[in-house]
Amino acid sequence: MPDAPPDGYVPARMLNEFAYCPRLAYLEWVQGEWADNPDTLDGKFVHRNVDREDRRPVPVPGESADSPTLHARSVRLENEALGLVAVVDLLEVDGTTVTPIDYKKGEAPDLPEGAWEPERVQLCAQGLLLRAAGYTCDAGVIYFSASKRRVTIPFDDTLVARTLALLADFRRVAAAGTIPPPLVDSPKCPRCSLVTLCLPDETNLLRLGLPAAPVDDSATRPPGAGKVRALLAPNDDARPLSVSEPGARVGKSGERVVVELKGEKLAEVRLADVSHLCLFGPVQISAQALAELADRDIPVCHFSSGGWFRSMTTGLAHKNVELRIRQFAVAADPPAATKLAAAFVAGKIRNCRTLLRRNASDDVTMTLNALADAATAAERAESVPTLMGIEGMAAKRYFAAFGGLFKEATGFIFDGRNRRPPTDPVNAILSFLYAMLAKELTVAAQASGLDPMRGFLHVPRYGRPSLALDLAEEFRPLLADSVALSLVNTGEIKPEHFVRRSVGVNMTPAGRRAVLSAWERRLESEVTHPLFGYTLTYRRVLLVQARLLARLLLGEIPDYPAFRTR
Ligand code: SF4
Known part of the structure; x- marks a missing residue:
């Protein structure tokens, strides 16, 4: 993350971002978001030499330098009247004229202006700062490292006016406190370092009004409409x-x-x-x-x-204070908190129903009907206590049928959910997996700038990651319960992987390794996103859900789309 400039000063590089995409500048400047991608890392590599500060003095305005051309590296400039700050990669001083030189990775583009607008604006901002300091500065140079070419950019009236207009616009947008919408179907997004956080196509699809329940409208949808590009890497390398x-x-x-x-x-x-x-x-x-x-x-x-x-x-708290303020405001607003909590609960109940429908060999029609009714009731609930009641009843019905999914020959018997401590092996597995799920979502919430401790369904309790538990609801059947079922029914875990203590049942180290291994495999397995249509791992899905919640809290999308399988 770059160094913070003085309060109220806009860095010239931020004008570059704003000209590229106003939303990108807002995410970085107002919300303090930053992420490297191959392009930003290449850029840092190109700057490794010029970023070394040069101690040689730059002559004062009006005085000639001793040598015909003097160079100074990494020169910091700021001006209160302009409200701008910049670090010039290289400053060339020739007599009374100074020329800022900006290093860019990549090839020089084949454009009549010599460079893309964001790069020209950033350079012009440096020129304005030099002029404000009393130097003569009529042009700058962009050095494209891949093509090893110097491209001269004249600071003509048109470029100066555009630079000042963008600066004024940027200040207005930042002060308004409303994030600009994502670009629509833009070729800029695939190269943007914040694409995973911005979710441009996903946000556009949801903010432009998607039905609450996903429907297959491919036959009636106009070509290209509502299309979400797979801009996210399906998995994280780490x-x-x-x-x-x-x-x-x-x-x-x-x-x-x-x-x-x-x-x-x-x-x-x-x-x-x-x-x-x-x-x-x-x-x-x-x-x-x-x-x-x-x-x-x-x-x-x-x-x-x-x-x-x-x-x-963790390290110091995430810088997106605006998001956390919104999170706490929504949590303190009962109707808004209930609407969100209802989405978590209804999503969970529907996914429980799907798990039973897919795996039951007995007739579970009555349970499926009861769960469908409970999900509908959850969506209509008007308070969190009502929701908790609906969720409790649905869980009882679900777990009553869940026990029937374990093969008799395995020797495992599940007779309802118990915990703290779990008193049988299946409950020990479930408790462990729910803790793993809460951990994954605590990490995902934190990485998304949310406070994992402040939830909407789960009330705050000392030391409890309530938001992570909220987000976990829809994933309990999809991830934890399905892993428990598969571990037992495939014989990957056996009764000897458990020890009975004076109170409760624990897993042996070998048992825990088997459960962890199955859990990791499940998180690494790929799934087609039911709303967006692209493939990604479940671990990535958890992060996307946390980021969609952030987009909802910031008022960008109207509803939280719980992740549901069919
Ligand atoms: S992903 Fe696209 S819309 Fe989002 S910040 Fe980047 S360029 Fe802008």
């Missing part, structure tokens, strides 16, 4: 790293996380490949590893030996 060996120690060695037990190396993973770290029970972590993970925004999730999700260590 994966969670779990450490559950009692006495293990997590440290850092260079760019790697190293896990050791009694001096023996158990695992070594590149930091860049770790999305978050999960520590179960008595596992130690070094201060150096903790600091490095926090600096890189890689959360560390702490679990009890039994799998209870106890806490999370």
